[in-house]
Each structure stands twice: as structure tokens, then as C-alpha cells.
Amino acid sequence: MGGFEFNKLSASVLVALIILALGDFASQYFIASNRNIQKNSFHIPVQTTNAMPANHEEKIGPIEPLLEQASAEKGELVFKKCQQCHSIKSDEHAIGPSLLAVVGKKIASAATYAYSSAFKEKSNDIWTVENINAFIHNPRKFISGTKMSFMGLEDINDRANVIKYLQSLKD
Numbered sequence: 001m002g003g004f005e006f007n008k009l010s011a012s013v014l015v016a017l018i019i020l021a022l023g024d025f026a027s028q029y030f031i032a033s034n035r036n037i038q039k040n041s042f043h044i045p046v047q048t049t050n051a052m053p054a055n056h057e058e059k060i061g062p063i064e065p066l067l068e069q070a071s072a073e074k075g076e077l078v079f080k081k082c083q084q085c086h087s088i089k090s091d092e093h094a095i096g097p098s099l100l101a102v103v104g105k106k107i108a109s110a111a112t113y114a115y116s117s118a119f120k121e122k123s124n125d126i127w128t129v130e131n132i133n134a135f136i137h138n139p140r141k142f143i144s145g146t147k148m149s150f151m152g153l154e155d156i157n158d159r160a161n162v163i164k165y166l167q168s169l170k171d
Contacts, residue, residue, distance in 0.1 A: 063133040066160035067167075075165025078158045085150070088169055096148065101171045102127050103163070118145030129163050136162060 085095040092098055097113040105127050108119040115123075122143055125131060135142040136159050138152045153159050 060134060060137045061156055063129055063156070063160055063163060066156060067129065067164055070157075070160040070164035072161070072165045072168040075158075075161035075163070075168075078153070078162050079165050081150070081153075082162070085148075090171060099166060100169050102169075103129065103132065103167050107131070116145070116147050118143050118147075129167075132163050132166065133159050 082099065087094050087098045088100050089098060090100050091110070091112050093110070093113045097110045097115070106123060107125045107127055108115040108123040131142070133156075136153050137156075139146055139148045139150055153162065
């Protein structure tokens with residue numbers, strides 16, 4: 001390598017370092033996190049009238065009275081959300097266990113499905129309509145530690161229809 005090529009190489013390295021230093025300086029000047037932003041800001045009051053108290057217990061309401069007017073056909077439509085992870089065929093599991101004839105069975109009772117430890121802790125309980133209602137309203141609250149990512153059904157009529165549909169599924 002001749003002297004001229006060495007000079008070009010060292011000049012390009014020097015220019016690159018200068019550009020990096022200028023970029024660092026510019027970013028600190030324009031995007032500085034330690035700049036005083038208080039003088040250019042203002043307080044926005046937030047209404048908290050609808051805030052729930054810390055000791056608030058979420059009420060989901062009794063489901064039994066709604067089951068009399070519930071529709072299995074409407075429940076089947078809402079159940080399509082569940083079918084992304086659950087099957088309704090005997091011993092044919094998907095990501096979640098089969099829900100065929102689940103009403104009245106023990107929780108975590110499908111012999112051919114590997115339940116999480118959170119479900120196994122509830123295995124002495126029964127899938128009553130009230131338990132199903134609580135679970136499909138807020139799965140993570142009913143079974144703390146569940147791996148189920150479904151956020152729940154907020155509408156109590158949708159839950160009643162799904163439960164009516166699940167009751168219609170027999171072995």
C-alpha cells in the first residue's frame with residue numbers, strides 16, 4: 001500500500017469518526033432526556049369518578065335465570081371464538097381440551113389431555129354453570145396461572161348462550 005492510499009484510508013476513518021461524534025452531539029442536544037421540560041408542559045386533570053375502589057369485587061351476576069331464555073343456536077355462534085382452541089369431538093383435543101359434555105364434569109378431568117398445574121389444582125371442583133360462567137367471563141381470575149390467553153366474554157347474555165350450547169353437547 002502506497003502512501004497516498006494510506007492517507008485516503010486514514011482520512012475516511014477520521015471523517016467517519018467526526019460524523020459519529022457530530023451525530024452523538026446532535027442527538028444529545030435535540031433529544032436530551034435531562035432537559036427541563038416542566039416549563040413547556042401543563043397539568044391535565046383526570047376525572048376519577050368512574051374509578052373502582054381498591055376493594056372492589058367484580059360481580060358477574062347469576063347465570064341461572066338467563067339460561068331459561070338463552071339460545072343454543074346463538075351460543076354456537078359465540079362458541080366459534082372458543083373453537084380456535086377447543087374441539088367438541090370426543091377425546092379430540094386442540095390447544096385446549098375437548099369441551100364435549102363438559103357441563104357437570106370435574107375440572108381437568110379429560111384423561112388424554114395434559115392440563116397445566118393451575119387447572120390440576122381445581123380438579124376437585126365441578127364445571128357447574130356458575131363455574132363456567134365465572135371462567136368464561138375472566139379465565140385468569142377464575143384459574144389463576146392458567147395458560148389460556150382468551151380474555152373472556154364480557155356480555156352475560158353471550159355467556160348464557162354459550163353455556164346453553166355447551167349443555168346441548170352430549171357424548
